[in-house]
Amino acid sequence: MTSDALYSDVVCIGAGFAGICAGAQLQVQLGVENFTIYERGSTFGGTWFWNQYPGAACDVPAVLYSLSFAPKSDWSSLFCPYPEIFEYLLGVARKYDLERRTKFHTEIKSARWDEEKQRWRLVARNINTGTEFTHECKVLISGAGQFGTPRTMADLGAANCESFEGQVMHSARWDHSIDLHGKRVVIVGNGCTAAQIVPAIADQVDSLVQLSRSRHWLVPDERLGHQGYTRFLARKLPFFQKFFRLYVALYLETRWPHFTNSFLGQLMRSHFQKGATKYICKVAPKEYHKILIPDFPFGCKRRVLDEKGMYTAALHKANVTLHEENIVSFSKDAVHTNQGNTYPADVLILATGFQANDGGLSPSTLRIHGRAGVPLDEHWRKEFGGPAAYQTVAMNGFPNFFMLLGPNSNSGHTSAIMAIENGVNLVLKLSKPILKGRKTTIEVSAVAEHAYHEKVQAKLQDTVFSAGCGAWYARGGHNSSTYPWSQIRLWWNCTFPRWQDWMLA
Known part of the structure; x- marks a missing residue:
């Protein structure tokens, strides 16, 4: 030293x-x-440097998922993909030397x-x-x-982790040198990250087994104004960007009461919960409804955004399966679950969150x-x-x-x-x-x-x-x-x- x-x-x-x-x-x-x-x-970049997994995107409107003193008028979409947010941050860092x-x-x-x-x-x-x-x-x-x-294999609480000879990566430490084409892939987790990865890799892999350890409320994305005209107005009218940011912020603030246990909060949760249930039943495969619909109140966990319906569409693919199971042990080329099932795996993806x-x-x-x-x-x-x-x-x-x-x-x-x-x-x-x-x-x-x-x-x-x-x-x-x-x-x-x-x- x-x-x-x-x-x-x-x-x-x-x-x-x-x-x-x-x-x-x-x-x-x-x-x-x-x-x-x-x-x-x-x-x-922080989070947006480390999280470079396929399909990575923000699930908050970009106009608000940006710094108020460094507005950007030409976001490509309401919920922007990782590369665009990453480049935005690099630009702000350059601007302020x-x-x-x-x-x-x-x-x-x-x-x-x-x-x-x-x-x-x-x-x-x-x-x-x-x-x-x-x-x-x-x-x-x-x-x-x-x-x-990131949480590791050890955090799964499974036996014989060292015996697994396949490739392992956490979503926040994605290894782009691993070729997923034709591979048997198991992904652990069904939160926001997994819902982005699954549709992004489903067409590449031979098989994709998603192991859901717990449930989350799945919701469709919201259209807070047509992206085309909001971009146009933001470029032409300097004040519009601030106005639209304030509008989105206040709109999202109206959602805050549903987290409370007040009468209004319970009414709002009931409304959102019914809407999410209806959405899942409409777009997800029927055999997965019991796995996808939680038994706890809306808002208790962070909702999972099904942007453009891509996640639920992936669940309809023949090579994608969803199971509500936990891994209890590993072998050379497979994972074994608490339901007595064995799933062959060449690659294990951990979408298991962080400490x-x-x-x-x-x-x-x-x-x-x-x-x-x-x-x-x-x-x-x-x-x-x-x-x-x-x-x-x-x-x-x-x-x-x-x-x-x-x-x-x-x-x-x-x-x-x-x-x-x-x-x-x-x-x-x-x-x-x-x-x-x-x-x-x-x-x-x-x-x-x-x-x-x-x-x-x-x-x-x-x-x-x-x-x-x-x-x-x-x-x-x-x-x-x-x-x-x-x-x-x-x-x-x-x-x-x-x-x-x-x-x-």
Whole structure:
């Protein structure tokens, strides 16, 4: 490890939407130029760098799944494919000159608060060379997100994983060197990712067996205006892009009440549930209706978008079969399920999600130590029984450290990019006294942190998220992922901070 520490006013971990947004707004809002972004991958993109699987696309309208300060008027469709979103992010990074401030192929191994210097001291590692070095900063921002660590074969809980001689890949680590043509493929999972992969590869493979471990509500895509004329108006009328973005945002906000247990929420869920059931029965093969129609309330899990009906159309193909089974063991060239069935496999695709209920900071990959050397995961475990953050961004005992898309920031009804921008705006307001030299540290009070956590968890109990459907965001009985209110409320709280909840020194 090199002995001399590098220094930046701000260090941001991750170069996806969150890191790009933070880097751009540090310059625009605060005039801060001395910052560094660290990224494990070879370029910008975050989720859209790692998730390059066939059929990858966004299931949120692109006009809202983009940064408000970097509008794009010529999206090819309402729900854009991966390459277009990836290129969009590269363009924003270029516009704000982020490449010269970003170190790629580099991971942060640890971050420790230095009480004497009143700074964060990071240990970073170049993935290609193995070289470790230190970097100090006044303000540390994590833009690592919650979808960075894919679940592995071991997470399936099946026996004899090592005996399988076929090729294995996770959707977030897609191996494009693997030729699927004529192969016997087994894909595990039936969430949003699997619903995109299945139709994308069905015509290439000899056979495609999809193993559904749990159910999801399947819905058709929505047409929020004809894409042709919205593109035309966005090009010709500068204000139209902002208007259409606001329209889509408000339209999606009207969906938020269906997550609540209010009378209105129950009525809305019943309406959506009947619509989804009718859709499944209309377009899916009859033999799969029992597998596709959940027995839990609409909204308890994230809905799966059947864009242009491609997923359900693939289920009609002769070489595609869907089974509600779990893998219990592997053999040389097959998987064996809990129903006693054996499915030959040349390739195993894991569309099994991520270690997503850890606040995006897995202790196995990044150790963060706050005041008195207290590890962040220990703080979470002892104080709250799981990850928690005041207004989704901060923890007591960890001064000048903020998270974007942190604990309880996910929304089930709208774009995550809104939550990122709200978080960035709050973080910059809080960091301004530090970065302008007026104060040295800022930290949320323990009282405010605990009060906020209790309010979040109590509200979650009054939503459909607590219906016990086995959703990824509530594993272990502690929901560290879902935001229980509307995005309008998050915007308000991030725009007008409660300064009485913060300690400045």
